[in-house]
Amino acid sequence: MTKVTYKDNDGNTKTIEVENGLSVMEGAIQNNIPGIDADCGGSMACATCHVYVEEKWYNKLPKAEDAEVDMIDMAYEPKKNSRLSCQLIVSEELDGLIVTTPPKQA
Amino acid sequence: MKKTDTIIIGAGPVGLFAVHQLGIKGLKSIVIDNLDKAGGQCIELYPDKPIYDIPAVPECTGEELTKKLLEQIKPFKAEFYLNERVEEINQVNEDWTVKTSKKNEFVAPNIIIAGGVGSFEPRKLSIKDAERFEDQSLFYAVRDKEKFKNKNLSIFGGGDSALDWALELSKNSKVTLIHRRNEFRGAPHTLSQLKKLENEGKVSIKTPCQIISIEGEKYITSISIKYDDGKIEKIQTDIILSFFGLIMKLGPIAEWGLNMDKKTIEVNSKDFQTNKNGIYAVGDICNYPGKLKLILSGFHEVALASVECFKRARPNEKYRFEFTTSSKAIQERLGKK
Numbered sequence: 001m002t003k004v005t006y007k008d009n010d011g012n013t014k015t016i017e018v019e020n021g022l023s024v025m026e027g028a029i030q031n032n033i034p035g036i037d038a039d040c041g042g043s044m045a046c047a048t049c050h051v052y053v054e055e056k057w058y059n060k061l062p063k064a065e066d067a068e069v070d071m072i073d074m075a076y077e078p079k080k081n082s083r084l085s086c087q088l089i090v091s092e093e094l095d096g097l098i099v100t101t102p103p104k105q106a
Numbered sequence: 107m108k109k110t111d112t113i114i115i116g117a118g119p120v121g122l123f124a125v126h127q128l129g130i131k132g133l134k135s136i137v138i139d140n141l142d143k144a145g146g147q148c149i150e151l152y153p154d155k156p157i158y159d160i161p162a163v164p165e166c167t168g169e170e171l172t173k174k175l176l177e178q179i180k181p182f183k184a185e186f187y188l189n190e191r192v193e194e195i196n197q198v199n200e201d202w203t204v205k206t207s208k209k210n211e212f213v214a215p216n217i218i219i220a221g222g223v224g225s226f227e228p229r230k231l232s233i234k235d236a237e238r239f240e241d242q243s244l245f246y247a248v249r250d251k252e253k254f255k256n257k258n259l260s261i262f263g264g265g266d267s268a269l270d271w272a273l274e275l276s277k278n279s280k281v282t283l284i285h286r287r288n289e290f291r292g293a294p295h296t297l298s299q300l301k302k303l304e305n306e307g308k309v310s311i312k313t314p315c316q317i318i319s320i321e322g323e324k325y326i327t328s329i330s331i332k333y334d335d336g337k338i339e340k341i342q343t344d345i346i347l348s349f350f351g352l353i354m355k356l357g358p359i360a361e362w363g364l365n366m367d368k369k370t371i372e373v374n375s376k377d378f379q380t381n382k383n384g385i386y387a388v389g390d391i392c393n394y395p396g397k398l399k400l401i402l403s404g405f406h407e408v409a410l411a412s413v414e415c416f417k418r419a420r421p422n423e424k425y426r427f428e429f430t431t432s433s434k435a436i437q438e439r440l441g442k443k
Contacts, residue, residue, distance in 0.1 A: 039223040039354050039369075041390075041399050045151035046223075046354065070291040073264050074351035077232055078286060080334070106229070106353040 002090045006033045007100040018090045024099060025049040025085040035101030042086040044068060048106055049085040050075035051099040061088060076102050110136050111419040112216040112412075113204050114184075115192050115359075118146020120389035120404030121220035122175040127412035129182030130428075130436045133419055136214075137184055138206060140191040140225035145172035147222055147390075148401075150352060161402060171401075181441045191225050193358050195385075200418070202384055216415040218408065219380075219387045223369060224356035231262075231348050235320045243326040244346045254279055258342050260329055262317065263349030266292040271347060272309060273299055282310040282341055284317070284331055312339070320346070359391075367393050377414035378407050384418055386411040 001017040004027055018027035028036040028049075040046035044067055053061065058081045064072070065087075072082050085099060112128050114121045117139035128135045143149060148157075148168030156165045166174070187210060194205040195217060204212045228246035230236060236244060248254070248271055255278045261268055264285040269292035272283045283300065290297050303309040315333040320326055321340075329343045356369050365372040365381045370393035373379060378386045378394075387393075388411055389404035397403070416425050430436050437443045 040147070040151060043152070043155075045147070045155075047351075048353070066291075069287075069289070070265070073286065073291065074229060074353075076229070106355060 002092060002095045002097070004090060004094070005096070005098040006035070007098060008035050009101065009103040013098075020091050022090055023086050024051070024088040024090060024097070027090060028085065035105070036085060037105040038086060039106075044071055044084060044086060047071045047075040047084060050078070050105060051083055051085045051088075051101055052079055052081050053083050053088075054098050054100075055081060057094070057097050057099075058083070060093065076104055076106065107203065107211040107213050108136070110134050110212060110214045112136075112218055112415050113138065113202070113212050113214045114218045114220060115139075115204075116146060116220035116222060116389070116391075117141070117144040117186065117188070118220060118222050118389065119148055119171060119175055119401050120408055121146070121218070122172070122179055123405050124218050124220060124388065124408040124412065125179040125182055125184040126175075127408050128415060129179065129184070130430065130439055131412055131416045131425075132435070132439060133412070133415060135182070135184050135218075136187065136212060138187045138190060138192055138204070138212075140189070140207075140227070142189050144176060144186065144188070145169070148172050150226055157401070159400065159402060181439065191357060195362050197382075200384070215384055215418040217385045218411060218415070219359065219371065219385065219391060220389045220404070220408070221356075221359060221387075221391045223354040223390060224359065225354065226352040227355050227357075228348075229350040229353045231317065231346075231350075233317055233319065239320060239322070239326055239346070243322070243344060244320075244348065246348055248275075248347065251275065254345055254347075257344040258282075259345050259347060260284060260341055260343040261347045261349070263351075264290045264292065265349060265351065266296070267349040268292065268347075269296040269300060271349070273303070275347075276303055276309045280310075281308075282312060282343070284312045284315060286316050287314045312341075315339075317346075370397075376410070378411040379414060386414070 004018045005015045007013045016031045025038050037048035039048045068087050072078050111133040112135040114124050114137045117137045125135050153169040190206040190208040196203045202217050257279045259279050260282045261272045262284050272281050304311050315331040318332045319330045321328045330340050332338050371387035373387050373392045375394040388407040390399045
């Protein structure tokens, strides 16, 4: 289990123990965290699980593949630290990860 | 008002297969979809991505699956109403009436909602004032390119739509193409043509930058963009064209009085009816214990829903279960006899 903190646009946070191997998106959906829609169910086809990752953590994550970066173009207000949470797989190394959800997804 | 046996909302794979399952039972159907073509997510989100879990089809793309389904339902001659969204449904005695965004009206004893995650709509610019200029000097699609002749156009996006239109419209207008990063994801051939035009001074490409404001009173006069390094630039602009892809919106479905759980519709897993008799939900949009959002589950769901559709559409006939291999009636409906 790995601790992941989901922060919303207003700064409210929720910390969840997510099973290793699940994605940050799945952790949110299974625990009813608002702010992550995941309309396509994790097939990297919709950009509605878009999150911002703090720089410290952003650099620790495996680099986004091209298809993910392409999809982020379609996200709501993408920034340099944008990722799709369906592509972030939870593991021990990410214990304490903090992601921020955008003001809205669609 | 056009009468039919079943109104199908959504032309994705499950909506298309509904035509088949109804058709072999001798029921007529019409299909309504907000996109301009059949296929739903298969065609809009992953036309080229292989799917590996369609029974007896080891591998096929979203586009191939759609083509095959359209071929399979051809004998039933279902009418398609594309580019329109169902806005309203109403109950009239035992029947349901449907009104679309193009003011078409239909009546049927059954409505099958195969709406996926909702209807596809363009993702809109989120900055202030964007809404004020929409459909007047800010557009999310090109319907009539004459409108954009001899204008200063600022085009946003990094995919094929943005690149194709930048190329096409640069013939008669001054085009600035703006994208949030240096890499474009459109076809390499289009991109190289654009680079050539840029070198000739016919198109201006600005990256990596994003829009921060729109200026203008009644019409847009200029926009401001901000580069990643913080530099701000003002660009004289008459028209903004924005191509940030499509998003899915549940839309009016949420207001039809159906029992919902988040963005899904609750159904029973016996005949996939909702809390309203004669309204069914199938595919990704339905929800029941154990539901899996797979195309193959949707196929099963319409097969069962179509039986109940038959009972409501033909109350005086008895439903008989038949196999396609042996039923003369089915083979006739398929045009095989």
